[in-house]
Each structure stands twice: as C-alpha cells, then as structure tokens.
Amino acid sequence: MESRRYSVLVTVLCHLVALLGVFLASAVPASAAPSHIAAELVAGPGSGGGATLAIRMTPEAGWHGYWVNPGDAGLGMQLGWELPEGASVGTPRYPVPRTLVVQGLMNHVYEREYAVLVPVTLPASAKPGTRLPVRVKAQWLACTEQICVPERAELATEIVVGAQGEAPRFDEWTQRLPAPLGAPAAFTLGGKDLRLAIPLPASVKLDAPHLFVREDKLVDYAAPQLFSRKGDLLLVTIPRAKFAARGADAIEGVLRLDGAGNGIELTAKPGTVPTGGVPIVTGPANEGAPKLPALPWLLLAAVAGGLLLNVMPCVFPILSLKAISLARAGESEAHARVEGLAYAAGVMLACLGLGALLLVLRASGEQVGWAFQLQEPWVVVTLFALAAAITANLLGLFEFAVPGFASAGSPQGAFATGLLAAFVATPCTGPFMASAMGAALLLPVLPALTLFAALGFGIALPFLGVAFVPALRARLPRPGQWMVTFRRIMAVPMALTALALAWLVWRLGGTASLSYVLALAALVLALLALAGRAQRRGKRALVPALLAAAILALGVLTMPEPQAQASAETSVIDAKPFSAEALARARRSGKPAFVWMTADWCLTCKVNEQVAIEREDTRAAFEKASVVVLRGDWTRRDPEITRYLTAQGAAGVPLYVWYGRDGTPEQLPQVLTPALLAEKAGE
Numbered sequence: 197m198e199s200r201r202y203s204v205l206v207t208v209l210c211h212l213v214a215l216l217g218v219f220l221a222s223a224v225p226a227s228a229a230p231s232h233i234a235a236e237l238v239a240g241p242g243s244g245g246g247a248t249l250a251i252r253m254t255p256e257a258g259w260h261g262y263w264v265n266p267g268d269a270g271l272g273m274q275l276g277w278e279l280p281e282g283a284s285v286g287t288p289r290y291p292v293p294r295t296l297v298v299q300g301l302m303n304h305v306y307e308r309e310y311a312v313l314v315p316v317t318l319p320a321s322a323k324p325g326t327r328l329p330v331r332v333k334a335q336w337l338a339c340t341e342q343i344c345v346p347e348r349a350e351l352a353t354e355i356v357v358g359a360q361g362e363a364p365r366f367d368e369w370t371q372r373l374p375a376p377l378g379a380p381a382a383f384t385l386g387g388k389d390l391r392l393a394i395p396l397p398a399s400v401k402l403d404a405p406h407l408f409v410r411e412d413k414l415v416d417y418a419a420p421q422l423f424s425r426k427g428d429l430l431l432v433t434i435p436r437a438k439f440a441a442r443g444a445d446a447i448e449g450v451l452r453l454d455g456a457g458n459g460i461e462l463t464a465k466p467g468t469v470p471t472g473g474v475p476i477v478t479g480p481a482n483e484g485a486p487k488l489p490a491l492p493w494l495l496l497a498a499v500a501g502g503l504l505l506n507v508m509p510c511v512f513p514i515l516s517l518k519a520i521s522l523a524r525a526g527e528s529e530a531h532a533r534v535e536g537l538a539y540a541a542g543v544m545l546a547c548l549g550l551g552a553l554l555l556v557l558r559a560s561g562e563q564v565g566w567a568f569q570l571q572e573p574w575v576v577v578t579l580f581a582l583a584a585a586i587t588a589n590l591l592g593l594f595e596f597a598v599p600g601f602a603s604a605g606s607p608q609g610a611f612a613t614g615l616l617a618a619f620v621a622t623p624c625t626g627p628f629m630a631s632a633m634g635a636a637l638l639l640p641v642l643p644a645l646t647l648f649a650a651l652g653f654g655i656a657l658p659f660l661g662v663a664f665v666p667a668l669r670a671r672l673p674r675p676g677q678w679m680v681t682f683r684r685i686m687a688v689p690m691a692l693t694a695l696a697l698a699w700l701v702w703r704l705g706g707t708a709s710l711s712y713v714l715a716l717a718a719l720v721l722a723l724l725a726l727a728g729r730a731q732r733r734g735k736r737a738l739v740p741a742l743l744a745a746a747i748l749a750l751g752v753l754t755m756p757e758p759q760a761q762a763s764a765e766t767s768v769i770d771a772k773p774f775s776a777e778a779l780a781r782a783r784r785s786g787k788p789a790f791v792w793m794t795a796d797w798c799l800t801c802k803v804n805e806q807v808a809i810e811r812e813d814t815r816a817a818f819e820k821a822s823v824v825v826l827r828g829d830w831t832r833r834d835p836e837i838t839r840y841l842t843a844q845g846a847a848g849v850p851l852y853v854w855y856g857r858d859g860t861p862e863q864l865p866q867v868l869t870p871a872l873l874a875e876k877a878g879e
Contacts (some may be wrong), residue, residue: 212793220616232259232338237351238311238331240366245318247355249285250369251275251334260305263293265410267417268301270344271337273312278331280320289313291372292452292459295406296857298341301784302417304408305339311369316355324358341858374450374459381448389435390415393469394451394462396430402476403454405430408449413437418780420843424473433474433839435776441582474640475842491643495650497630502547502654515668529666536656536663538607542614544652550619551648555641570797571833573704574752576697577713578598581748582616583694584717585724590687593721596729618655633848703831716751720744767827768810769818774828776836782824783859788877789824793841793851796831800866801850810866821877 233255240248251273253261262270277285290312293304322328335348379395392407405423409415419435430451447464535736570576588594636647662668702710723744730740772778774791782789794801808814818825828837830849841851844863852864854876864872 199508212300231347232256232345233261233336233347235334235336235349235351237329237332238365239353239355240313241359245322247316247318247357248366249314249316249353249355249368251314251331251332251351252255252309252311252369253306253336254309255307255338258340260296260303260307260340261310261336261338263290263304263306263408264288265304265408265412266337267295269298270303270305270339274335275314276333277590278317278333279587280319280322280328280330282321283328283330284317286315286317289315289373290450291369292374292450292457293408293844294452294457296341297418297783303339304417310372313366313369313373318355318357322357326357328355328357329353330355358701372457374461377460377462380467381464382469383444383464384466384469385443387436389433390447391434391469392432392447392464394430394432394460394464395428396451396460397428398425398507402430402455404452405454405476406452407432407434408450408452409434410450411444414444414447416776416780418775418783420840422839422843423476425476426470426473429473431469431471438777480771491639491646494632494647496610498636498647498650499654499657501632502651503657505655506658527567530668531641532663532669535610535662536605538610539614539617539663539780540656541658542611543656544614544649545616546615546618547648547652547655548645550673551636551645555644570671570700570795571831573701573709574755576700576704577716577752577755578748578798579619580694580697580713581717581720581752583690583697584721587687587690587694588721588724590683592684592728592733594724614656618652627646643843699799700831712756716748719751721749768812769815769825769826771825774826774837774840776840778826779840779855782826783855785824786857787822787824788879789826789855790818790873790876791826791828791851791853791855793828793830793837793846793849795829795849798849804850804852804866804868808870808873811870814870814873817874817877823877 233253236252236254238250238252240250244259255261262272264272266272273288275288279285291306291310293306296305296307316330318328329352330352331352333348333350335346338345338347377396379392381392381394383390383392390409402423407421407423414437416435416437422432422433445466449462449464451460451462453459564793570579632647632651636644639647698710698713701713723740727740727744771792774793779789779791794805796802817823828834828840830837841848844851844853850866852866852868853862854862856862856879864876
C-alpha cells in the first residue's frame with residue numbers, strides 16, 4: 197500500500213512542479229523566457245463565417261512538447277485568446293502523439309515540428325477582405341528526458357476574411373490530424389480496467405496501435421494495452437489508474453494506427469463490449485518483443501521447434517515410447533512406413549486439437565496460453581495415471597494391446613503413441629518454437645492452425661525419416677530378445693515422468709491432493725495387475741481393464757478441489773511475485789529489472805533456473821546492480837501473467853525480459869547462461 201501511495205505521490209508532484217513552473221514563467225517577460233520550443237501563430241483559410249488558426253511548435257533536438265493529456269508527467273498547452281468582438285474559438289485539434297517512457301512513467305509527446313489547429317468562428321458582420329487581429333498568450337512545458345523548462349509566448353496574426361492564407365502548409369498539417377471515426381464506439385468501465393469496442397473495418401492495417409485517452413487519470417498510461425480483432429470490431433483493454441474512483445459518461449481519445457502518425461479520433465459511450473477476438477501484439481510491455489516474421493519463416497520455425505523438442509529435457513521421458521516403436525520399424529519396409537505415418541498422424545492431430553482448443557478458449561475471452569492443459573489439475577492427474585500405467589506396461593505387469601501405445605507394433609499403437617507424445621511434449625517452449633507459437637496466437641485461424649500442424653510435423657520428423665529412408669532404418673538393430681531388456685530399461689524414464697507428475701500434483705494441490713491421487717493410482721494399478729495375471733494364464737482380461745479405466749475416470753471426475761500450498765516459493769535471488777503494478781514500480785525506480793516467467797510443469801524453465809538463475813554468482817551480480825527481480829508463476833492459470841505473455845508475443849513459458857535503468861525492455865533468449873545475466877546486470 198505504501199509503494200502505491202509513493203508512485204501516486206511521485207506522479208502528483210510531477211504535475212505540481214510543472215504547474216508551479218508555468219505560474220512562475222508567467223511573471224517573466226516573453227522576451228526573457230527560454231525558447232527550446234519555438235512557437236508561431238499562423239492564419240489559415242477562412243470563408244463561410246469560419247477560419248482556422250495554427251499554433252506551429254518546433255522543438256529543438258532532444259526536446260519535446262505534450263499532447264492535451266500529457267500522461268504520467270508533463271503539462272498540456274494553456275491558451276488565452278484575445279479575439280475581435282463576435283469571434284470565438286473551438287476545441288484545439290492535436291496531431292497523433294507518440295509515447296515516451298522515462299523511468300517507468302509514460303508521457304504523450306511530440307519530438308518534431310507539429311501544429312495545433314484551432315477552428316475560429318468569425319463575426320457575422322465580417323466582410324470579405326476584412327482584417328481581424330488575433331492574439332494568444334500561450335504557455336507550455338518544454339522537456340528533455342532529464343529536465344523540464346516552462347515556456348510562454350504572446351503570439352499574434354491577422355485573419356483576412358475570404359483569403360486562402362497558408363493553404364499549402366495547412367493541407368500538410370491537416371493531414372497529420374487523426375481522422376474522425378464516423379461511428380460511435382462503446383466502452384465498459386470496470387473496477388480494474390477500461391474496455392472499448394471500436395468499429396474499425398478488418399481491412400484497416402494496424403501496426404503498433406496505441407489508444408491515447410483524453411480524460412486525465414482514468415487509465416494506467418504505462419500499463420500494457422491489449423488489442424484484439426473480432427470481425428470489424430477492434431477490442432481494447434487498458435488497466436485503470438490506481439485509486440481512480442470516478443466514472444465517465446463519455447470517453448474521448450485518439451487511436452494510433454501505426455508508427456507513421458496515422459490515427460483515428462473517437463468518442464465512446466457506455467455500451468456492450470464483447471469478449472474474445474484475435475489478439476494483436478502491442479503496448480509498452482512489448483517494446484522489446486520481436487516483430488512477427490513472414491508466414492513461411494514461421495512455418496520453418498515451427499518445424500524446427502518441433503524437431504528440437506525431441507532432444508529437449510522436457511521430452512526425454514517419452515523417448516522410451518518412441519525408441520521401442522523405432523526398433524519395431526525395422527521389421528519390414530511396408531510396416532515401417534505405415535507405422536511412421538500413423539505416428540505422425542497422431543502427433544499432428546494432437547497438436548491441431550490442442551491448438552484449436554486454445555484458439556477457441558481465447559476467442560471466448562479466456563486468458564490461456566500454450567500448455568494450458570497442464571494448468572488444470574485433472575489433466576495432470578490423468579497424465580500421472582497414464583504414466584504409471586505405461587511404466588507398469590513396460591515392466592511387463594500387463595499387456596495393453598488396444599490402443600497399444602508402444603507395446604503393440606501396429607498402426608493403432610503408433611497412432612496412440614503419437615497422441616500421447618505430443619500431449620506430453622508440447623508444454624515446453626524451446627528455440628524457434630517460441631516465435632512460431634507466439635505468432636499462432638496472433639494470426640487468423642487458418643494460418644494459426646497451419647503453424648500447429650507444422651509443429652506436429654517437426655516432432656514426428658525423426659520417426660518419418662526412419663520410416664521412409666532405408667539407410668536410416670538399416671542402422672537400427674534387428675528385433676530380438678534385446679527388445680525385452682530395452683523395454684524394461686525404458687520403464688525407468690517413464691517412472692521418473694510419473695514421479696515428476698506426482699510432484700506437480702503436490703505443487704498444485706498440496707499433500708491432500710497427492711494422497712488422493714496416489715490412492716487412486718494404486719487401485720488402478722492393482723486392477724491392471726489382475727488383468728496381467730489373467731493374460732499370463734491365457735484368459736481374457738477385459739473386465740479388470742475396463743474396471744480400471746472406469747475407476748480412473750470416476751476418480752478424476754470426483755476429485756476434491758485442490759488447495760494450493762500456502763508457503764511461498766523461496767528464491768536465492770530474492771524474487772518478488774510478478775504483477776503489473778510491481779513491474780510499473782520497478783520501471784519507475786531507475787533500477788534494472790528482471791522479469792522471470794516460469795511454471796512447475798516446464799522442465800526447460802527448471803533447467804534454466806538451476807543452470808543460470810538460482811545461483812550465488814547471479815545473486816551477487818544482481819545485488820551489486822540493485823536489480824529488481826519479479827517472478828511470475830504460471831503453474832496455475834493466472835490472467836495477469838497471460839496478458840503479459842500475450843503483450844510480449846509469447847505463447848507460453850519460459851519467458852525472460854530485462855528492463856534497463858530507463859525502463860526499456862529487452863527479451864532474453866530462452867536458454868540462459870550465468871554469464872548473460874551477469875553481463876546484463878553490469879551494463
């Protein structure tokens with residue numbers, strides 16, 4: 197609570213200092229005031245009872261001015277007009293600003309020449325050729341990233357009624373203004389965020405969009421803005437400002453469409469805002485994230501990522517299933533090809549199924565990411581039971597010929613092996629795969645599903661190679677008694693997988709959940725042992741096998757609600773829990789920050805932690821540089837972490853982001869080394 201008050205106090209003080217500076221500057225003659233931003237009042241075309249004035253602002257190199265809502269700090273321009281009798285001015289119109297983040301504070305600024313256009317209503321008695329003098333006392337704040345200087349000027353010009361004025365320059369300045377939306381937008385204002393539905397044709401290209409809200413202190417300016425498309429609607433979610441208690445009858449703003457300064461001016465009224473949509477990567481949290489490559493490169497990355505999953509630590513436990521199938525593939529050329537295709541079909545179908553379900557859940561508004569299935573306790577329990585049963589099968593406790601998994605040299609067995617292999621293997625995100633899966637969550641449905649299929653193809657590629665390349669198949673040993681021994685040996689990594697899943701059950705639900713699951717597994721294995729005993733006597737074992745399956749299904753369905761452990765995760769490097777608020781405080785602190793996204797079911801994450809993060813030398817380097825470490829635990833579903841991952845263009849964990857002392861983010865590789873972290877801390 198104290199840190200929240202501190203961050204709010206800092207922002208308020210910034211505004212008070214700016215206001216005080218402008219007040220003091222008003223006592224200084226205009227000729228004596230500094231001029232880091234030159235100002236000029238220009239008269240534009242006037243006819244039909246109206247005209248346009250432009251206040252042209254030209255900042256020096258390294259200096260900037262502010263939009264009407266300056267953001268976390270700064271001050272918008274203050275104007276005092278002296279007009280002929282009967283004349284009046286309208287609301288000034290500003291070009292699309294850009295965002296500038298300094299020490300975690302976001303400002304809405306102009307760093308190059310810009311013009312504020314002001315509509316003028318002329319006196320009804322003004323005749324063509326009449327010269328109308330106009331004066332304005334303007335005050336503004338000129339800033340660099342280190343200092344701010346209040347400035348003022350008294351500007352004057354003449355409007356010649358009916359004259360064209362500075363038409364060419366006004367045409368250029370007008371083109372820089374945001375275009376009117378032309379249709380009403382809708383918004384809902386919740387306790388934690390502002391959500392808007394903006395009618396914008398799907399054909400309008402968006403590149404780094406950002407919504408500038410005109411109302412002050414309504415939203416958290418530095419927080420990531422989440423954009424998604426739903427047909428011809430653009431959906432925007434922006435976290436609310438801390439301690440912002442007031443509501444709004446209408447919201448005005450400017451939607452930046454791209455980095456070229458194109459934008460749309462809009463007004464939103466309270467209304468219905470749908471959920472879901474296809475997310476778009478954007479926002480200040482994504483400044484260090486890579487842009488999406490072309491689809492062919494993404495497809496290659498998906499294939500390469502799937503191929504590398506075959507040697508990643510998280511996939512090693514299922515290599516026992518593949519190894520036995522690879523050995524059996526040497527029985528005959530036809531059999532090898534059929535089994536290879538069946539295995540590939542199982543892998544690709546699993547990847548497509550998981551990908552399609554993921555897209556459906558996200559479209560319905562659920563905050564989920566890649567490997568979402570392992571965030572559900574019932575899925576982990578099911579996988580644990582399967583791993584235990586497969587271990588018993590490999591040890592010869594029973595024979596399970598349908599669907600067969602790895603023990604039956606049949607297409608059905610290869611297909612089932614592929615299904616299970618993909619389901620267990622895909623939670624890890626390795627090199628190449630990260631960009632492809634992150635892009636799949638941002639692309640339309642068909643290209644996204646193509647990427648999921650390409651991932652499955654990459655996982656299955658070694659198996660297909662052995663099945664269709666005789667030279668590779670010839671290197672495999674021929675089937676024989678050795679396969680029985682090899683099968684027993686391969687039960688060891690499968691048993692380790694079961695132990696890892698049991699540990700995950702404990703992490704997800706505590707001791708009570710683990711006791712329940714172990715009792716359930718013991719009962720299922722006892723029934724499978726009875727089935728194996730009947731098989732060895734030459735009898736049918738259908739009844740105990742079906743009973744084991746029924747008990748497993750019933751046990752999963754009636755499983756008590758897991759209660760997460762109350763004890764917090766300890767860390768050598770004194771990591772704090774991740775939150776958007778904690779990240780904003782870290783970026784404002786002037787200290788470097790390390791955001792570390794992990795999950796208990798991600799073995800790649802655990803390897804990185806042991807190899808590079810949870811080390812005394814890393815702790816010493818971080819302490820020397822006063823690095824703020826924020827750890828996000830994605831073991832259970834966490835919408836705030838999912839939103840951050842989406843804003844970074846990441847589909848899942850691990851994710852590591854380094855924030856420099858100026859708050860600028862940089863995504864780090866998914867394979868960390870102590871030297872890399874020490875180097876970042878020493879910058």
